[in-house]
Each structure stands twice: as structure tokens, then as C-alpha cells.
Amino acid sequence: MMLSVSFRHRIGNSRINADFAAPNGVTALFGRSGAGKTTIVQAVAGLLRPEYGRIALDDTVLSDSDGGHFLPPHRRAIGYVFQDARLFPHLTVSQNLLYGRWFSRRSQLAPPDQITRMLGISHLMQRRPAALSGGERQRVALGRAILSNPRMLLLDEPLAALDEARKTEILPYLERLRDDLGLPILYVSHSAAEIARLATTIVLVDQGRVIASGEAASMLSDPAMAPYLGARQTGAILSVTLAAQEADGLARVDSKAGPLWLSCLDRPVGTPLRLRIMAQDVMIALQRPADISALNVLPATITDLRLDEDGVLVRLDAGGDPLLSRITRRSAERLDLRPGKAVHAVLKAVSVAPGNIGAASLCPTPPR
């Protein structure tokens, strides 16, 4: 399934110009407040009719200004989840879940008990929303959206109203939906950590325009993204496999550039993972350093250097995977760093936080 969006629209004094494709997997709409993300989501949902252009889900045209075609929201088969779960307070979880199904004539995406298991809500069926935590409410809202058997999901900042602990609790469920449902999921977020963990495709929106879009790994390692992410939130994502749990508690993962050691990782050996490696945690050495406490040294080649107000952002190719390193201008000059130079990227085992280790999928998921 593929969502294709190409439209122009004026709202108040703002012009929105959206042009991107969202394949199966999570397509994150990312940008500053007021950039135009909600307007794009509303146009896809059918809550707004774009002045010019076309939106289609595979061969189904959702809106097309040529010919005045406009499919009303209830005929789009799109599941929508907002910041607040918007569950019916007088209905139980089970009745809330069933509510989505009443409107669907399409065949089931998956059996209901599989979906409730996938979301970890099977034990909550008889409760009412007032007796659920915020994270549980959002999982029920996701379940209700999925049980309406949508062709795609729109998730508009679904974690924004939750505290950090609840966000951490719900992320693995979103990963599972991304990897198991085989649907396009359009995901609006301000959070760099969320998109680094979930996105397979990133669409960067600025001042009403889509200014870049592409696969998550290459977008996140593009120094042009750094101003939007913020210096402390800039980092690349690396695709690795958990290779061994070692006797001293460290986990060895295999990356394309070689092994890396991380603090204890509670997953089975063989699990594919995505690691978010923050640019400020990566040091650069010209020679392979000896007698250094950092355990991880990967050979790499510099592909790009970008000077900004926070120093120099260095993009590296480590065995075919991108890495970012943030260093001072003084260090970049002292080491005479330039594109093409062979270096070593140095990373402490403890610097990859558990929240920055997620389930694998880096690419759009294959069709079901």
C-alpha cells in the first residue's frame, strides 16, 4: 500500500505545499510547530479539502481537484488516533473496541484477539476508560482504530499527552504495529526520539512545505536535518543484530562495520535491532586508539562536514551505515578532517541509552 500526497492549500495567511509518498511502515511527519503537519493529516483524513492537487491510497483517489473528486472521511477507511484517546467513557474497553468494527465492511486486518494481544489490552476488556492509565487508553484507541480494518493509520501525536514512563511503555506496541500490520502509518510527532525509534520514512515539513523526505536512516544522518532536531537530539540510526550476551553482562551486537559492545540488553540472541547513536557520543580518532576505556572503535570514512553554531557535525560511513559525530571546530581543524579521510569512530558502551534501542525495521515493510 502506498499513500501519495501532492497538494497545495491556503489556510489563513499560510500556504501549504505537500508532496511526498508514504509506503507501508511508519512515515513520520516532522517539523516545528506551525509547519503544516496537522493540515496535511487533515487533508489525508478528508477533514479538509485541498484547493489543488491529488491524494491517493494505491489506486483509490481520496481527493483530486481535477474533476472535483472528494471521498468523504467515512469512506476513506483510515484509522485516526489523536493525542487524547477520545474513548467513549460510558462504554467498556470491549465495547469501545467493537465500536470501530461496526463501521467496517472490509475484511479483518487480523483477528480481534490477535490485535488485543499485540497491544497488551486483553486483560482490560471489562474496564471503563476512567479505570485505565493514559498509556492503556492510547493502546485501546489504537485497537479501536485497527479493528475498523483501515487501509492506513493516521497517528497525530499519539504519545504527546503521556509522561516519559508511559511513552516508553507504548513504544514497543507501536513497533509491533509497524512491523506486523503492513500498512502505511502516517505519524505526526515533535519528538526526535520517537521518530528515531519508529520511523521508516521521514517527511520534513518547514513553513508549509515538504523540504525533504526519504528513508529514516539516511534522513536522520543528513546534517541538513540537524537544525530541526536540535544539537542534543541529532544522531544516526544503525541497524545491528544481537550476537552474544557475554559473561560480564555486556551484549555484543554486529553492525556492518564490525562488533559493538553495549550495556546489558534483555533480548534473545539473533534479534535484529536499531540503535540510535547520538552525535555527541561519537569521538573521532585518526589512529585506532589503544589503552582507552571506550570499547567500541569502528573504522569509518568521512563523507560530509558541516559547520554550525554548535560546532562541526561530521557524517561518517561505517561499513555502509551512516554515523554522525559532533565535535568542536578546533578538533576538526587540529585533525585536518575532510571528506574522504579514513578515521576511527569511538563510542562508549554505556552511551547508548536503553530507550535508544528499538526493534529492527529500518525500511518500509513489505506488502502483506
Ligand SMILES: Nc1ncnc2c1ncn2[C@@H]1O[C@H](COP(=O)(O)OP(=O)(O)OP(=O)(O)O)[C@@H](O)[C@H]1O
Ligand atoms: N483555521 C486556521 N486559520 C488560519 N490559519 C490557520 C488555521 N489552521 C492552521 N493555520 C495556520 O496554518 C499553519 C500550519 O498549521 P498546522 O496546524 O498545520 O501546523 P502543525 O505543523 O501541525 O503545528 P503544531 O505542531 O503546532 O500542531 C500555521 O501557520 C497555522 O497558524
